[in-house]
Amino acid sequence: MSFLRQSCRHYLLSLQFFTRIPVTGRLAGWVGYSPAMLRASAGHFPGVGWLVGALVAGFAALLLAWLPAGGYSPLVVSVLSTAFGVLLTGAFHEDGLADVFDGLGGSPERERALIIMKDSRVGAFGAMALMLVLLAKVSLLALLGSVSPVLLCTALFLAHVVSRTWPLLLIRLMPHVGDAAGSKSKPLADQISGASLFTAFIWCFMALALVVYAQVAIDLIAIDMPELALLQALGTALALSAAAWALMGRWFWRRLQGFTGDCLGATQQVCELAFYLGLAVSL
Known part of the structure; x- marks a missing residue:
């Protein structure tokens, strides 16, 4: 029972850190905080994607029901x-995306790039990257929605979960760089444990299994796709998302020899976009 209680506290702390969903008052007091707890909560990052993805997909479903077909x-x-x-997320990950492209696009020098990334102002590279990524996501989602409204909602749910799994591998495989003392992500960056990484993969696997089970066993997802085609589409989406993670990791290693908190947010955004692209090309 204590394990479940501790897991619940870690999940709520992750929700508090990564979203604007209120965890306040007595609930926040019960959750508590410590750097060790924040590190342990990283494994629930994909679980936060479950809630965010479910809320966004539910919101999309309501709009689809209200709007003309x-x-x-x-x-x-x-x-x-x-x-x-x-x-819902307070543009937490979008802010990281803009900062990364401002820093790495604004200077070829490692130290100068890190300084630019800490600047709260958005420059030309960041603004262009943010605009293009948002336009690409909206366009791909609209394409999926034109094929099947349920496919659009399914994509929203899964992409929010899967894209929040990949950044944890950066934490596992690369060192944190930059101003460690002033970084909000530093407690998360201290070598994520194998147990937390396993928790993250469980969250991700359960989301994928839920969609496949709903299609194959319960037939809730009427997206007019054979079972094999659905599996192939998910496989392609996962493959492109993994490729996006690998490219981002290679970029960070070559330019920074590590990652910052902004790099984690940028990776989440790019992997989410790649997941939508994978589903789209599978059609």
Whole structure:
């Protein structure tokens, strides 16, 4: 029972750190905080994706039910659901994406790039990267929605979970760089444990298994795809998401010899986009 209670506290701490979903008052007091707890909570990052993804997918489903079928409805739903996801997370990961592209695009020198990444102002490289990534996500979601509204909702749910798993491998495989003392991500960066990584993979596996089970056994997901085609689509989405993670990791290692908290947010955004792209090309 104590294990379940501790896991619940870690999950709520992760929710408190990575989203704007309120964990306040007496609940926050019960959860508590310590650097060790924050490190342990990293394994629940994909679990946060479960909640964020479910809320965004549910919001998209409501919009699809209210709006007229066909036409520009998938595009409208894609824009509004993306905006809702940004609202839930407080643009936490989008901010990291902009900072990374500002820093690494603004200077070829490692130290100068790290200084730029800590600047709260958004430059030209960051603004362009943020605009292009958001446009690409909205376009791909609209494409998926034009094929099947349920496929759009499924993509939103899964991408939020899967894309929050990959950054944890950066923590496992690379050192944290930059201003360690002033970094909010430093407690997370101290070599994530094997147990936390296993927890993250369990969250991710359960999300994928839920979708496959719903299609194969319960037939809840009417996306007009044979079972084999669904598995192939998920495999392609996972493969492209993994390729995006590998490219981002290689980029960070070559330019920074490690990662920062902004790098984790940027990786989540790029892997989410790659997941949507994988589903789209599978169609």
